[in-house]
Amino acid sequence: MKKESNRWQRWVPWALVAIFSLWVLSTIFPRKSKGEYNIREFAEIPVLLNGRIQPIDSVARNALLVFQGKQSVAITNAQGDKVKLPAIEWLLEVTTRPEIADTRPIFRIDHPEIKGLLKLDEQEKQFTFNQIKEGWGEIEKQARRITDLKIEPEVRTPFEKGIMKLNFSLGLYFRLKNSLQPESSGDFQEEISVYRDNIKNGLVALQKHQSNEEYNEEDLALMTRFFRRYQMMSQIAYPLAVPPRDLKTNPDGWVTIGGSLLESMRSGEIHPAVNAFAAMSTAYSKQKPADFNKAVGEYKRWIAENFSKANGKGHRESIFNYFQPFMKSMAIYVLAFILGCGYWFRWSGWMSRSAFYLTFLAFLVHTSGLIFRMVLEGRPPVTNLYSSAIFVGWGAVALGLILERIYKDGIGTVTASAVGFTTLVIAHNLSLDGDTMIMLQAVLDTNFWLATHVVVITLGYASTFLAGFLAIIYVLRGVLTKTLSAATSKALTRMVYGIICFSVLFSFVGTVLGGIWADQSWGRFWGWDPKENGALLIVIWGAIALHARWGGIIRERGIMIMALIGNIVTGFSWFGVNMLGVGLHTYGFMDQAFKWLMVFNASQLLLIGLALVPNKYWRSFELLNQRGTEKPQRPSDPDSGELLKGVRQPRPAH
Numbered sequence: 001m002k003k004e005s006n007r008w009q010r011w012v013p014w015a016l017v018a019i020f021s022l023w024v025l026s027t028i029f030p031r032k033s034k035g036e037y038n039i040r041e042f043a044e045i046p047v048l049l050n051g052r053i054q055p056i057d058s059v060a061r062n063a064l065l066v067f068q069g070k071q072s073v074a075i076t077n078a079q080g081d082k083v084k085l086p087a088i089e090w091l092l093e094v095t096t097r098p099e100i101a102d103t104r105p106i107f108r109i110d111h112p113e114i115k116g117l118l119k120l121d122e123q124e125k126q127f128t129f130n131q132i133k134e135g136w137g138e139i140e141k142q143a144r145r146i147t148d149l150k151i152e153p154e155v156r157t158p159f160e161k162g163i164m165k166l167n168f169s170l171g172l173y174f175r176l177k178n179s180l181q182p183e184s185s186g187d188f189q190e191e192i193s194v195y196r197d198n199i200k201n202g203l204v205a206l207q208k209h210q211s212n213e214e215y216n217e218e219d220l221a222l223m224t225r226f227f228r229r230y231q232m233m234s235q236i237a238y239p240l241a242v243p244p245r246d247l248k249t250n251p252d253g254w255v256t257i258g259g260s261l262l263e264s265m266r267s268g269e270i271h272p273a274v275n276a277f278a279a280m281s282t283a284y285s286k287q288k289p290a291d292f293n294k295a296v297g298e299y300k301r302w303i304a305e306n307f308s309k310a311n312g313k314g315h316r317e318s319i320f321n322y323f324q325p326f327m328k329s330m331a332i333y334v335l336a337f338i339l340g341c342g343y344w345f346r347w348s349g350w351m352s353r354s355a356f357y358l359t360f361l362a363f364l365v366h367t368s369g370l371i372f373r374m375v376l377e378g379r380p381p382v383t384n385l386y387s388s389a390i391f392v393g394w395g396a397v398a399l400g401l402i403l404e405r406i407y408k409d410g411i412g413t414v415t416a417s418a419v420g421f422t423t424l425v426i427a428h429n430l431s432l433d434g435d436t437m438i439m440l441q442a443v444l445d446t447n448f449w450l451a452t453h454v455v456v457i458t459l460g461y462a463s464t465f466l467a468g469f470l471a472i473i474y475v476l477r478g479v480l481t482k483t484l485s486a487a488t489s490k491a492l493t494r495m496v497y498g499i500i501c502f503s504v505l506f507s508f509v510g511t512v513l514g515g516i517w518a519d520q521s522w523g524r525f526w527g528w529d530p531k532e533n534g535a536l537l538i539v540i541w542g543a544i545a546l547h548a549r550w551g552g553i554i555r556e557r558g559i560m561i562m563a564l565i566g567n568i569v570t571g572f573s574w575f576g577v578n579m580l581g582v583g584l585h586t587y588g589f590m591d592q593a594f595k596w597l598m599v600f601n602a603s604q605l606l607l608i609g610l611a612l613v614p615n616k617y618w619r620s621f622e623l624l625n626q627r628g629t630e631k632p633q634r635p636s637d638p639d640s641g642e643l644l645k646g647v648r649q650p651r652p653a654h
Helices: 002-025 039-043 058-067 087-096 111-118 129-148 158-177 188-210 217-236 259-265 272-285 289-306 308-322 325-344 347-379 385-407 411-433 447-480 486-522 532-552 558-573 575-580 590-610
Strands: 046-049 052-055 072-076 081-084
Touching: 002 325, 039 058, 039 087, 039 308, 039 325, 046 308, 052 058, 052 072, 052 129, 052 308, 052 385, 058 072, 058 087, 058 158, 058 308, 072 087, 072 532, 081 087, 111 129, 111 158, 129 158, 158 447, 188 217, 188 272, 188 411, 188 575, 217 259, 259 272, 272 289, 289 308, 308 325, 308 347, 325 347, 347 385, 347 411, 347 447, 347 486, 385 447, 411 447, 411 486, 447 532, 447 558, 447 590, 486 532, 486 558, 532 558, 532 575, 532 590, 558 575, 558 590
Parallel strands: none
Antiparallel strands: 046 052, 072 081
C-alpha cells in the first residue's frame, strides 16, 4: 500500500503539468468559430489605430477594458442563461446592430454621486447605454467644467475622475458605433450602391453649381447629404480601417471608412475595402451568416495579396489575444503558490515538486508572452509601465527558480510564484487604459537604450522586489508559524544578501546608462529629475544595506528589515515618481495606482513592525534557538534582529 501511495505521489506533479500544458496549448492554435459566423477570420482584419497596425479584435478588447475592465460582456441568452459575449462579437453588434448593443451592460460606474446624477440604481455597477444616454448631456457639462477650470488629473476628486472617465467612455462608444457604417444606416451596402450610382451626377451638379451654371438640384442635394454624412463619419470613426491604395508610396495613408468615401467624391471610385466592410456590416445586421462569411473571406484574401505585412501582423496579434499568456500564467502561479505553502506545513513532498514544476511551466508561458509581445512591437521587452510590470515579474520568477534549484526548500518556488502573480495583477490593472502596445514617445523611441538602460534597471527592480518578498516570508514564518528553523533563517539571509548585491549592481549600471541616454536625448547627464532621483535612491539604499551588513551593524533580521525598506523605495521609484506629475518621465502617469501604492507601503511598514518584535514573542523562537548544524543563540546575546547596534559586532562567519 505504501509503495502504491509513493507511486501515486510521484506521478501527481507530472499529471498536473500535463493538464495545464494541454490547457495552454489548446488556445495557441487557431480554432474555427463556434457559431455560424466566421468571427475568428473577421477578428484578424488589420486596421490602423494609435499609430500601429493591429487586428480589429484588439480594438474591441481594448475598448471593453476602458469601459469595464474586462474583455467580454456578461449577457443573458435566449435560454435565460448567463453567458459571456466575446469582445469582437460585441463590437460587431455595436457597429451593425446598435439597438441591441445599447442594451448591453458595459459601462462600469462606481461613484454614488455619479449614479445619483444619472438616477441609476446605487446597488448596480454595470449599466447600459440606454440607461445613461439621457444624462449624457449633464456628464458633458460636468466634464467641460473640469476642463475649463484646468483641474489637473492628479488633484481631481474621485467624483471628477469618474466623470471624466465616463465622458470619455461614452464618446468612445459613439465613435465605435460610427466606425464601420453610419449608426442610422439600415442597409449600408444598399446605401453604398446608391452612392456609387450617383457620384458622377452629383459631381457634375456640384461643378456646375460652383460655375454658376444650371444643374440638377436633386443630384446636388443627394450629394450634399452624402457629404455631410460621411464627413461626420470620417471625423468621429475610431480605427482607420481602409488601407492606402498604394502602400509603397503612402504606407501610412490609412483612413477611416468615412474619409475614404469623401475621397471617392474626388476620384469617382469607391475603395474595395469600403465595399467589403459594407457587405460585412449589412450581412451581420440582417443575420445572413453565409453572406457575412463570403464577404470576410474575400476581403481577407484581398488583404493577404495586397497588404501581406499588415495581414500577417493582424493574424499574429489575434492569436496572441486568444492565447492570453499572462492570464494563464497568473492562474498557474496561484496554484503553484498554494502547493508551495502546503509543503511548508509538512503535508507531502509531492507538493514541493508540483509547485516547482508548475512555477516553471508558468514561467515558460510568461516568457512566451514576453517574446510574443517583442515580436509584435519590434521592440525590447520594456517600453512602458505595463511592459515593465511584465518584465519585473519575469526577472523575479527567473531568480526565484534559480534559488529553488540551489536550496530546494520551497522558498524560491513560493517567492517566485507570489511575485509572478502580483506583478501580473499590477500589469492587468495598468492595461485598463486600453492599448498597451501604443507607439512610443519620440524621446523613448530608441531600441538600443530600451534594450540596455531600461532592461538593466528593470532587472534591478525585479531583484529588489524578490529580496523584499523573501524578507516577507522570513518575517511571517518567524512570527506567525513554528516553521522557521535556524538553518532556514541562515539560508534566507544568504539569499537576500546575494540578491541585494545583484540588485545594487544592476541598479547602478542601469542608472549610469540612463544618464548616457539622457545626455544624448536632452543634452545633460543628470538633471535631478524625479525618476532619476528615484533610481539613485535604490542605489543608495542598496549601498547602505550592504555596508551595514559588512560592518556587522545588522544581522539576519536587520537585513530582512532593509529588504522590506527596499520594497518601499523601489515601489516609489518605479511608480511613485510618475504620480508626482512633474519631470521628463511623467509619460507613465497612473493616478489610480496611488491608493494601491499606499496600501503596499502600509503593508511593508506593518511587516517591519512585526520584524522588530523581540525574539521571545516569535512563534519560531524555540526553533531558531535549537542546537543544530549552526551555532545557536545564547539567551544573553542581544537580539539578532535589531536593526542598529550600539557596539560594532564582528562580521558573521557565514
